[in-house]
Amino acid sequence: MQGNDARQRESEDRFRLMADSAPVMIWVAGVDKQFEWVNRPWLEFTGRAMDDELGSGWLSGVHAEDLERCSGIFHASFDARQPFTMDFRLRRHDGSHRWVLANGVPRTAPDGTFHGYTGSCIDIHERKELEERLAERTRALRVADRRKDEFLAMLAHDLRNPLGPIANATAILKMMEKQMPAIAPVRQIVERQLEQLRRVIGDMRDVTRITQAKLELQNERVEVSELVRHALENAQPQIDAREHRVQVEEPEAPLAVCGDSMRLAQALSHLLVNAAKFTPTGGEIIIRAHAEGDMAHIHVKDNGQGIAPDFLPNVFEPFAQEAHSKPRTNNGLGVGLTIAKRLAELHGGDIRAASDGPGRGAEFVLVLPLARSGEPASRAGHDAEHGAVA
Structure with missing residues (x-):
């Protein structure tokens, strides 16, 4: 019996020696929910004596605003014999309160007897402050x-x-x-x-x-050939003003997509107007379409000023413009590509941009879900206002 007690004390001494050398604060509580021991890093953090922390003394260092929540989680976890994680502010030796992250797990003997809890605390104050700054910035944005x-x-x-x-x-x-x-x-x-x-x-x-998610769509079956025709009608003034040549390559088989015909024409028109704006006078714009799986791909390719690789990820951002491109003069708000991409996304599609670099043209691909058989055909011109582009 004495040998078992000696081994038990030796085990406890070894644990406390290792715990005192750990880079985190460690605590031990008994079955009565009272602290029985804390390690040296805990005492160094709080600047208090061991006796001040034992029992329920450690709660006196918890910030008043966190005390009820912290104590509630601690006691409820004990009663349920469940692990817990919580954060709270703990008073440091200099009088300031620092955010700490606490974890606790039940201690049980090999026979399953409950002996209390062992846990740790780490200082997360800098992380918490960063999270709060980010949250405040998000709210402000x-x-x-x-x-x-x-x-x-x-x-x-x-x-x-x-x-x-x-x-x-x-x-x-x-x-x-x-x-x-x-x-x-x-x-x-x-x-x-x-x-x-x-x-x-x-x-x-x-x-x-x-x-504001207030855009209403009238989804129907839309022939891609009609979509291209309507988009060209909308963009024709800008194309003619720059004397561009437009080549439309017909798909091998008729294609139809599902969506709001006028909004889809608006999205494609924005791509055509963008090509017209950023292609020197007398340029060429090629439109072609094909199917890939259950999606239609409508390509708009130009031989204009192209897009720098580092700007490609930003090309759909509102008001975005490359440093080397000409200033926007009478070219609208600079949100055409933003609107086009969002319209595509609202239809379950996307718009992709590609370019080999400045002076080498650009290609935009409008990707839309193919229409299923049996969907009603579009009513051309159901809302002429939708066709306006900038």
Whole structure:
């Protein structure tokens, strides 16, 4: 019997020696939930004597705001004989409270007898502060994003109000051209700027609708050939202005996708307008489509200024622009690709961008789910407003 007691004491001494050398705070509690021992790192952290920590004394170092939660988890885990993990603020020797992460596990004898708990604590204060800063930054970004959306919606509404009177004024100017031919160039300038303003307002409204999940889709069967035709109609003014050649390569077999015909045409139009903007005058734009598995791939390839490899990951970010590219002058808000990609994603698809580098052109691929047999055909032009691009 005495030999067993000696071995038990030797085992406990060995454990405490190792625990005192550990880089973490270690504690031992008995079946009565009272601390029986803490290691040297614990005492060095708190700056208190062993007797001050034993029993329930250690709870006096827990921050007042964490005490009820900490004590509750501790006692509930003991009662259930379950391991636990919790974080709380513990007073350090300098009087400051530091966040620590505590773990506790039941201690049992070989015969299953419950002897209490053994646990550890590590200082996680820096990590906790970083998490709190990140959380605060996330909250601030969400507030800023919401205010941005509200501002865009308000601005789009305020800008839209004068469009009707301006359009009426241009119509009156057109009627007066026979008597006053000199006003024709002025009227044409006003009409061009009016159309540009309509496109900018359309982009503002779309960005707001998409980010606020208020965009409604009318999904149906859409023939890819019709989708390409409608997209080209929308983008034709920008293509003609730069005198680009457009080559449409028909797929080997007819393709149809499932989605909102006007929104899909809008997405593809944004890709075509982007190609027209960033391809020098007299360039070439190639459109081709094919099926891969259960997805349709619609390619828009140009021989324009291309995209630098380090910018490719950012090409769909709103307002993003390469340092070497020309400034956006009368080119809209710079959110066309952002809107196009989000529209594709809302349809269960995606848009991918590729380029061999500056001066070597770019290729964008609109990927959409193929339509299943039996889906209703699209109603061309069900919402002409959806077709506006910038």
